[in-house]
Amino acid sequence: MRGSKVAIIGAGGVGATIAYAALLNGVAREISLYDIDAAKVQAEVLDLNHGLRFTPTARVLGSDHLDVCVDADVIVVTAGAKQRPGETRLDLAGRNTEIFRELIPALVERAPEAVLLVVTNPVDVLTYVALQLSGFPSTRVIGSGTVLDTSRLHYVLAERCGVAVSNVHAIIAGEHGDSEFALWSSAAIGNVPLDRWVTPTGNHLTGPELDDIAERVKHAAYDIIRGKGATTYAIGLAVTSIIRAILNDEHRIMPVSTLLDGAYGIADVCLSMPVVVGSGGVVRNMDVPLTEDEHHRLTASADTIRDTIRSVGF
Numbered sequence: 001m002r003g004s005k006v007a008i009i010g011a012g013g014v015g016a017t018i019a020y021a022a023l024l025n026g027v028a029r030e031i032s033l034y035d036i037d038a039a040k041v042q043a044e045v046l047d048l049n050h051g052l053r054f055t056p057t058a059r060v061l062g063s064d065h066l067d068v069c070v071d072a073d074v075i076v077v078t079a080g081a082k083q084r085p086g087e088t089r090l091d092l093a094g095r096n097t098e099i100f101r102e103l104i105p106a107l108v109e110r111a112p113e114a115v116l117l118v119v120t121n122p123v124d125v126l127t128y129v130a131l132q133l134s135g136f137p138s139t140r141v142i143g144s145g146t147v148l149d150t151s152r153l154h155y156v157l158a159e160r161c162g163v164a165v166s167n168v169h170a171i172i173a174g175e176h177g178d179s180e181f182a183l184w185s186s187a188a189i190g191n192v193p194l195d196r197w198v199t200p201t202g203n204h205l206t207g208p209e210l211d212d213i214a215e216r217v218k219h220a221a222y223d224i225i226r227g228k229g230a231t232t233y234a235i236g237l238a239v240t241s242i243i244r245a246i247l248n249d250e251h252r253i254m255p256v257s258t259l260l261d262g263a264y265g266i267a268d269v270c271l272s273m274p275v276v277v278g279s280g281g282v283v284r285n286m287d288v289p290l291t292e293d294e295h296h297r298l299t300a301s302a303d304t305i306r307d308t309i310r311s312v313g314f
Contacts, residue, residue, distance in 0.1 A: 004028040004247045007072035007111065009103065010079035011035035011062065013229075014119060016044045017236035018076055019060070023048060026056030027244045032072065035079075038064035072111040074243050077130070079103065080120035085226055088178060090122045090308050097129050097312040104133040115246055115281045118143040118257070119239055123176045124305045125312065127257045127270040132314055139282040143257030145272035146172040148231075148238040149180055150255055152217045160213065161189050162200040170194065171255050172217060173294075174271055174301030181297040182214045186289065242277065249279035258282050264290065264298055269306045273298070 006028040008015045012035070019031050031048075035041035045062035052058070061068055069075060080096040100120075107116070116134060118127045118141070127143035134141055149172035151165075158165040170187035174180045187194035199205065205213075224231045245252040255272040263285060264273070276284040290298065 005030040005032065005072045005074075006243055006247075007032045007034065007069035007075045007107075007114075009034050009069070009075065009077045009107070010120075011037070011041040011044045012078065012082075013232045014235055015076070015078040017232040018078065018119070018239045019044070019048060021236040021240040022243060023051070023055050023058055023060065025240050025244065026058065027240060027247060028058065028073070030059045030061065032068045033060070033062040034064070034066055034068050035062075036064055066106050066110055069107060070110045072114050074117055074246055075107055075111055075114045076117045076119060076239060076243070077103070077107075077126075078119045080126075082230065085222075088122075090125070090177060090304075093122050093125045093308050093312050096120055096122075096126055097314075100126060100129050100133060104130050108134050108136070114140070116141045117239065117242060117246075119235065121176070122305075122308065124257045124270050124272070125308050128259070128305075128309050129312065129314055131259060131270065138259035138261070139280060141259075142242075142277075142281050143270060143272075144176070144235070144239055144242060145257030146174070146176050146180055146255045147242060147272075148235050149176060149217055149220075151234060151238060152220050153182060153213070156213050156216055157187075157189070157194075160199060160205065160209070161197055163189055171274055171288075173255060173273055174298055175305050176257065176272065177304075178218065179297075179301040179304045180218060180272075181294070181301070182210070182217070183288070183290070183294060184210055185291045185294060245277040246279065246281060251276050251278045251283055253277075253286070256282070258285075260302070263287070264295065266299060266302045269302045269309065271298075271302055271305055 011033045041062040048060045123143040131141040154168040157168045171183045189197045260266045
């Protein structure tokens, strides 16, 4: 971590919260914020700097000029149009793709060795767009994917099963959006397969209950957006966990969005399946066993994302 630098593009609710979470967790020696709104970014940086007495040692900088990102080890891209109430993540694709056409080449020029970590929605589509525009190897362009969705799943399952969140082992796969799905066949509580776990009421979770859990996870963001306008805290923590895995070379298994190029019979699309994340981004892909239904859902999710990618000209 010595000398490590994280640049965050966009000082809105998500970008500023990522900076705050990264600072609290001590993931980098320097955190740089960029935003086109100079007053906003300087205010966020000043506010963060006023708390340095209470955090691990770091330096926080900010600017309305992209040079603040020079030589960053990880660039986190949150800039883009906000998701409106009732609007799906895929509806954002066209507007945010145009922003990326100018932004990504400028970032590559300033930090040619960085890992690009895309958070802007629709994250799977824009991860693919960033990959094409950057010219980077696919291992160094990843999206936050379903890391947050998976955390939401762990929370709901922990409630239903009467255990701590850390004891839940399950993954949300596919699109970070409406075609995502849970990999129930490999889910477990501790070392106990989920279909054998006995809940506090003395029962096993039924198919309809699992469907209800998956729907709650899928629509969680919309509930938050209706109430407060945007998701901030959990995505800030989720992205910080990805940054930490990269900079500390943790070799952590995470469902980030990355290019599939033949795995599971799927190619030329970015979506989330578990991969090993460490120094330089994706260290190793995994071959996760899927049921026939899960494979069908993954293929359908890939088709949904790919159709949107094609609709924005990539």
